[in-house]
Amino acid sequence: MRLSPDEIIFWQHGFFKLNGTIVFTWGLMLVLAVGSKLVTRKLTTEHTRSRWQNLLEIVVTGIEKQIEDVGLQHPEKYIGFLGTLFLFVALASLCTVIPGYEPPTGSLSTTAALALCVMVAVPLFGIEDQGLRGYLKSYVEPTIIMLPFNIISELSRTLALAVRLFGNMMSGTMIIAILLTITPFLFPIAMSALGLLTGMVQAYIFSILAAVYIAAATRMRMAKPDPVPKT
């Protein structure tokens, strides 16, 4: 029983293996990049616009609104990263309707890479917003005893992000594979629909959690309460 798309080998040359994860990730990158390039060739602010431009505007403004709701004041700084996370994971899960496709997020390598991107991006955004000293000072909030716990929580958040996404995607594909050997006709379709739903929810969760972590790293300064005026 195949545990991940890592085990589908398309081409091999010595040490260099072109496995299913890489090929499906390239396919998704191609679809996203070429699709958005084609749609944004003729952007217009007229009243009549192409439906694809409308679709992209709905998606982008929706993501911007979600980022603002989380508490990040200038969503245009973060929408590149967070929007890409959401679109990649959502498209990876949505394409499971295509036969022969396996989501690359069903491999721990992909989800670990995405979680590492978040782990690197949070300090970057924090330092950009608060300066190096300000960001490092947030690790010793509220007392210096919390320093190891804050560091451990940083690492465990990353691990949890990776394993959560991997577990959800892998369990979806595995349940369908097992059911196909038991009751091949109707039940796997219901489980595929459930897999689509959980895939979308997990894409949303991944990007919202990344946004929350970035907000926690950049919001320390504004979260300080105003000093009580001495009367």
Place this chain on the structure above:
Amino acid sequence: MDITALVAVASIVTAGLTIALGSIGPALGEGRAVATALSSLAQQPDAATTITRTLFVGLAMIESIAIYCFVVSMILIFANPFWNHVIAQAAGK
């Protein structure tokens, strides 16, 4: 019982127990979360989007505990290093 049978029995039993015991806690937690969300929705219907979004985020966090147990169980059944080692030894003999 020789070592092969011992490893097999331990892996299978542990895999079953992991997923069985590991889904009790998250299921109870998610039930409580949804119940509280429903009662707050009944109390304040105009905060529905915030409550729903927070509910989904919270459910995903709780669900991830069950997912960890599922991953451990799958590793024990399909990617078990002890089983692979024992099988390699038995094949080499």
